[in-house]
Amino acid sequence: MTTVGIDAMEIWTGKLKLDLPNTFAPEKGEDPEKYTKGLGLNASSFPDSYEDIVTMGANAAKKLMDRKGLEPDDIGRIDVATESSFDNSKPISTYIAGCLEQVYEGDFHHANKGERKFACIAGTQSIDDAYNWIRAGRNRGRAALVIATDTALYARGDAGEATQGAGAVAMLIDEDPDLVELSMEQGYGSADETDFLKPNQQFPSVDGKRSVKVYLARMREALEDFESVAGKIHPDDFAYGPFHTPFPGMVRKAALLAYRHIIRDTEVEEELAEEIGRQPRQEAFDDDEAFTEALREYMDALKGTEQYQDWYGRTIEPTLGISRDVGNWYTGSVHIARLSALMHAAEQGEDLAGQRLLVGSYGSGAQAEIHAETVCDNWLEEVEALDVQEQIDARYDLSWAEYEEVHDRHNHEKDKELEEFTAPENEFAFDGWGRMGERKYRYVE
Template identity: 30%
Template sequence: MKIGIDKIGFAAPDYVVDLADLAAARNIDPNKYKLGLLQSEMAVSPVTQDIVTLGARAAQAILTDLDKTQIDMVIVGTESSVDQSKAAAVFIHGLLGIQPFARSIEMKEACYGATAGLSLAKSHIAQFPDSKVLVIASDIAKYGIASGGEPTQGAGAVAMLVTANPRIMVLNNDNVCQTRDIMDFWRPNYDKYPRIDGRFSTEQYTNCLTTTFDHYQQKTGKTLADFAAMCLHIPFSKQGLKGLQAIGKKDPESLERLTERFHEAIVYNKLVGNIYTGSIFLSLLSLLENSRALKPADQVLFYSYGSGAVCEIFSGNLVEGYQDYLQPDRLEVLKQRTRLNVSDYERIFFEEIQLDETGSSIQLPEDSSPFALTKIENHQRIYRKA
């Protein structure tokens, strides 16, 4: 049975800051961001937008009413949870009006969680071929004003509908995973922002990639020459490029081809920033919507990495007619976001919800987005659908 991605959608907040402006405000050469990180802009999420609203917005863009009657599992991969107990998938299930007899769960392992969700979705469809599974990768990467990681922040969500006989990509059964108990990036419950060992984390990203790819080759017999393109986890675009170069140095011909596709696959990532679990799938969407070199049956290689660390390499093949299920004007939509100066970015992105003695929020800002957090009442998050 062929199982894979039938639809894919994306949502970003309506605010953005130019990294050239941020560099000027921090007295840093803008080329450090533009060339050193290969990043240009950063999505900025207001306090009324979180992983629930962004995830619901990404999914609503691709789902029909019929889909909502057929989905029987909702999986959200995230490391930006809004509740230690209740899954974001439960909130999203309700906001979207998906039929009630569905399983809704949240998965966590840093930036890897949504990839695990994709594998679980495949297993579910293999058992129940008429089912549909909604997999959402939704995250907000936030490191603090003037922090080392500030230019690699971001916010957004990618939604994928997983089905039998998919119309975009068939996922192959060639997955290879690796786990290492390391502390390269982590987020204690008592900390507002993550703790990062930056140099160690980038080393582990690359080493996990090279060792897992070696094992993948031994298991499958595939080489880089078998792939038309590669999508990697993109904490910032330069990191993904370095990873590609690390596994491609022994095959210059394949590396040249894959590097061309890589630059098509980071068009959106460069304009959005890091969205943790969703970064690799945003790269896939960027590849599909910006490459003119791809064709049906082409095979795409994936490298998913979540600090801590778990990684996975797998592949998928494009389906005939996949272009018909994409959004060709997405770049124009991204250009319509409200551009913020640095002062407004600092105010909006780092605003915190104030609660009174009953655990209820002081009035939140107005938000005309399709989905928004309207208030917290007795410690309960209340969302609305426009």
Template identity: 30%
Template sequence: MDIGIEKIGFYTPKQYIDIVELAQARNQDPDKFTIGIGQDKQAVPAVYEDAVTMAAEASNQILDSDNKSDIGLVIVGTESSVDESKAAALYLTELLNLPENVRAFEIKEACYGATAGLQMAKNFVAAHPDKKALVVASDIARYGINTPGEVTQGAGSVAMLISSEPKVLKLTDQTVYMSRNVGDFWRPTFSKTAFARGKFSNQIYIEFFETLWARYQKEFGATADDFKAMLYHIPYTKMGAKAMRTLDGKISAEKYAQLQTEYQASIKFGREVGNLYTGSLYLGLISYLLNSDVKPDDNLLLFSYGSGAVGELYSAEVVDGFKDNINVQAIKSVIDDREKISISDYEKIFSDSIEDGQSVDPETVTGKFYLKEIKENERLYSAK
């Protein structure tokens, strides 16, 4: 039985900052950010946006009255949880009018959470072929104003409908994974911003890729020539390039050059949005599918990494007619129809928040779903 992605959707906030302007405001050489880090723009979430609202926006792009009734599992992968107890997936079931006879929960493991959800959804559909699973990656990457990690912030969500009728990407059974307790990145419960050992995190990321690629080749008798492209977790677009460099000299020069070309297609949207944490790999997938010459039956290799750390390397096959099952115009509009704001406005938004007893004027909301108010410390959401 084939299992994979039937539909995929994407959302990012309506406002962004220009990375060159951010560099100038921080007295940095813009090339350090645009070339050294590989970013052009950075999404800025509004005060009424969070992991829940963005997940709802991305999911709403791929759901309709027909497929909603078939959903039996809802998983949100996030490290931007809005509650220490209640899962973001539960808010989704109400906002999206999903049936009650579903399992709904949240997965946390840094940027790996959505991949864990995807693999769990695959197993669920294998056991329940008549059911579908909604897997959503939704995050706001925050490091703080004028911090070393500020240039690698961002926000957005990717929603995937997993079923026994994959119309975008068919998942194979070829996967390898590993886990290790590593202190490269963490966010204590008391902090709204993350802590990271940047160089060490890059080192572990590359080490995980090298280890998993060697293991994948040995276990499945694979070579780089088996894949049209290798897609990476890309919290900033130069990070995947660092992992790819480990292939230089180990595969043919022609294949290496071809993989680099494919990689450029996969990072186009990431350069425009910034860090999605759990969604970064899957935004790369969307970018690749819409900006490359990929064809049906092409094989892709996907590298997922979550600091702390868990890594997984798995393969998938592009399905015939995949572009007909992606709302290309909606996704491109999400990216193109945004407003650039000044660095000073971004700094004000960054430090703003909705506190207990406060509510949001619906007239100020640009999307469909929003945090309406916080009442007695309970977050209440609404749809326009």
């Protein structure tokens, strides 16, 4: 059977940078380690005055198409995942297609276009849609372009302000992929939750503590559901575990929960029993409170074991490298976690072909998805073709006053004009407003 998966990826990070320990923390009167060690973040990316979700998505897509030698006729569908859309009717994919048609001879008139919304998990759902479209044979030999693009802004003074970010990930979904092959098995955890929402508003309403609990609960459900179709998994089954990363500190919690689950009833649990005891089983307790307390104590002990620390350092920590420097990209976050892992493997000279990734996606509201991916033979060539670190290093470092101006510039309720900090070159840029109030774009040579 022909394989289907992610053939190639490209990213486009917002061109501005907010340094959290050196700019944000002093202004807030906070210890820099609250951000670097607590949240696990060094910096956030922001869009310049001429950037938005369309320009970032279109620029990432153009980089991908140019590198892979693609023309519009090669693309049969364009799906955009975002929770930062500014249009409640017209999908962002049409704006991006319009941008791309400025620079290619052909057009996307025969490509199916849409927009996916389920908070941060929508990027993975869009990949699922493309996978199913190809598997159904409806693609007519064409590939799908999936773009996850977001500007993750919070209200000034909000607890989530330090986790902001902006960027886009473009992914080509095709037969016989070069990067990763997608598996047939998926696991889901979903429930009607109000942990994070935007009811006709730009900035989110967030219940931070509840959001963490919901994230962990849905991830656990998805992992259990995945095992129901893929079979019991073991810590050594996967080279890396890219998780949705709103900030690395949340992944630390999810990773510990996942590790406890997958070592249960394995030789790893037995080996650890002499040091920290076996995992508490609910049937051994008379009430939930006693069980919860015993489980909390076990988790605290498990976190300090050499076995867990080694697994976390090998499997999870390498997925966090990009996120530490760009912040939360909402729909793109799990996809830059995957990319971070692959970049780490390339730097370490690992032979990753044929090894598997366990990918954990999440969207508030709430839903989690767990699925496996197999790294393809040409993965290294794909990863070495990227300029991720160069983009991160080239960002303009904002002062606090400049950050305030940029935040106001991208606040939909404020009509803030702002001179750009960087000069657009060989990229798409916002070009003002049209007669119906639409956003217009042009390609800047």
